Amino acid sequence: LAERLSLPIIGPHTGDQYWIDALPQQSAMFGFPPARQFTPTRWLQDGNTVAIGRETLHVRHCPGHTPGHVVFHAPQIDRAFVGDVLFAGSIGRTDFPGGNHQQLIDSITQRLWPMGDQTVFIPGHGPESTFGRERRSNPYVGNT
Numbered sequence: 001l002a003e004r005l006s007l008p009i010i011g012p013h014t015g016d017q018y019w020i021d022a023l024p025q026q027s028a029m030f031g032f033p034p035a036r037q038f039t040p041t042r043w044l045q046d047g048n049t050v051a052i053g054r055e056t057l058h059v060r061h062c063p064g065h066t067p068g069h070v071v072f073h074a075p076q077i078d079r080a081f082v083g084d085v086l087f088a089g090s091i092g093r094t095d096f097p098g099g100n101h102q103q104l105i106d107s108i109t110q111r112l113w114p115m116g117d118q119t120v121f122i123p124g125h126g127p128e129s130t131f132g133r134e135r136r137s138n139p140y141v142g143n144t
Contacts, residue, residue: 008041010050013061015068016096046068057081062111064104065092073115079129080121086112088129091140108141 002009012019020037027035034072043049046061050072057072062085072081082093085110094101112121117132136142 002038008066009038010042011040011044011070013068013070015061015063015098016066017068019066023108041076046070056138060111062104062107063098064100064102064107066096067098067100069107071112073119075115075119078116078119080112080115080119082112082121082123084124086121086134086138086141087123087125088127088134089138093126105141 001007005131020040023035023037027033034124044059044061046059048059050057050059055074055076058105060071060073062069062071062082065084069083069085071083071085074080091104091108093099094104101102113131113135115131117130117135119131120128121131121134122128
């Protein structure tokens with residue numbers, strides 16, 4: 001699609017290069033048409049911004065689930081797109097290559113909590129919640 005429409009590929013973070021390298025094997029394993037490796041037009045780093053239409057998202061590197069996991073924060077609307085770092089009542093897996101439980105906890109408490117208790121987060125799957133609610137009740141990172 002990027003080639004056909006001459007679109008840039010923005011991201012991921014360099015820490016997740018191994019996911020790109022594994023695309024051919026992953027697509028074959030799941031019965032998808034052959035996928036190939038690529039080089040992003042731009043790697044994402046902590047502190048970058050990404051524009052989507054008229055909105056600007058702030059990039060926060062939050063390793064732990066994977067080494068290069070990034071979160072997109074939209075402070076103007078109190079929203080964060082966190083992928084599989086944090087869930088309502090749970091946290092992400094850390095059994096992927098390069099995953100690290102303590103690093104995930106640190107990412108949540110040191111990088112997400114400062115975004116504010118009022119911030120609604122949208123996880124990779126499952127219901128949304130707020131950082132404040134999770135700080136109070138999440139059994140993995142509550143009261144931190």
